[in-house]
Amino acid sequence: MKKTLLTITFFAFGVLSSFGQENREDQKRQGPPSIKKIFKDLDKNEDGKISLKEAKGPLKQDFKKIDTNKDGFISKEELKKAPKPKRPERPERREIN
Structure with a gap:
């Protein structure tokens, strides 16, 4: 009985941990949204x-920089040429001894 319970526990733990790992890997691969998705x-x-009314987040914050022809709208071409937002710096990892 104990052996069966132990086997089930290890199996469940393995499934759950692999699911969590796959989920994290999907998040890593995702990257920034495409222009098609943004539009x-x-x-x-x-x-x-x-x-400007439709824009959100960094796109709204940098609207004037991205709207290079100053017509009050961001086109797909303007968005393609827009500077990429800077990624927040990651804190340095400390080694644990």
Whole structure:
């Protein structure tokens, strides 16, 4: 009985830990959204451009920099040429002795 319970416990732990690992790997591979995805999510009126009202997050914060022709909209071409947002720096890892 104890052996069976121990086997089931190890099996369940193995399944759960591998699931967590796969989930973390998917998050690592995900990366930034594509231009197509950004427009799908933000271009609510589907006019092919993003207004300041539609923009969110870093896109809204840097709207004036990205809107290079100053027409009040961000086109796909302007977004392609936009500088990539800087990634936050990771804290240094400390070794545990």
